[in-house]
Amino acid sequence: MTEARKRARRAEARTMLRRRGAAAATVVGVVALGAAWWTGSQGAMAQPQENLVVPADANIDGGKSLYAEFCASCHGADLEGQPDWQSPGPDGILPAPPHDETGHTWHHADGLLFQYTKLGGREALAVQGVAFDSGMPGFAGQLSDREIWNILAYIKSTWPEREREVQTARTQASISDGRN
Numbered sequence: 001m002t003e004a005r006k007r008a009r010r011a012e013a014r015t016m017l018r019r020r021g022a023a024a025a026t027v028v029g030v031v032a033l034g035a036a037w038w039t040g041s042q043g044a045m046a047q048p049q050e051n052l053v054v055p056a057d058a059n060i061d062g063g064k065s066l067y068a069e070f071c072a073s074c075h076g077a078d079l080e081g082q083p084d085w086q087s088p089g090p091d092g093i094l095p096a097p098p099h100d101e102t103g104h105t106w107h108h109a110d111g112l113l114f115q116y117t118k119l120g121g122r123e124a125l126a127v128q129g130v131a132f133d134s135g136m137p138g139f140a141g142q143l144s145d146r147e148i149w150n151i152l153a154y155i156k157s158t159w160p161e162r163e164r165e166v167q168t169a170r171t172q173a174s175i176s177d178g179r180n
């Protein structure tokens with residue numbers, strides 16, 4: 001990765017943190033998380049058999065039903081997330097963020113969204129060497145890869161054009177970097 005690229009990524013991570021409005025006490029954890037998300041170049045996500053991208057023929061309607069069944073209880077029936085999702089609860093764990101355009105799901109490449117859903121937050125970050133106590137469970141035992149892609153296709157289908165374009169570009173960049 002070039003220096004310029006690293007700088008750009010760090011700047012992006014800082015912007016994300018500002019948007020989250022993270023309280024000073026939570027910044028340490030969030031920085032660790034941000035660093036893994038933005039610089040993760042090692043670990044299981046680096047050498048997949050093939051690129052982790054939403055398949056062109058993903059079933060959006062099927063994904064919508066699965067979302068209602070498996071994700072809505074925490075992320076909201078309308079993808080609105082939990083109240084005060086930017087502030088950790090008394091246990092130090094962050095609430096579930098929205099998956100609509102007001103959240104940060106669209107800031108992340110397809111591969112990361114997939115791994116986060118399949119492995120859960122703690123495990124997805126652990127493979128990148130980051131210890132993070134996440135409230136996001138893994139769905140590997142309950143959903144097939146195909147079903148996870150369908151859910152992600154549904155989530156993405158709800159975003160406005162601009163957010164979709166940004167997220168597509170991010171996925172492309174992640175593939176070019178060999179991180180996807």
Ligand code: HEC
Nearest residue numbers: 070071074094095096097104105113116117121134135136
């Ligand atoms: C038991 C509650 C719970 C359920 C059910 C749940 N999540 Fe989460 N999820 C969370 C929490 C809490 C976070 C934020 C903590 C973190 O980032 O690790 C999160 C974070 C995420 C993230 C990373 C943040 C982002 O917006 O990119 C993704 C992706 C995600 N969830 C997808 C899903 C999908 C898809 C489903 C359904 C298959 C689902 N979640 C079901 C609690 C849940």
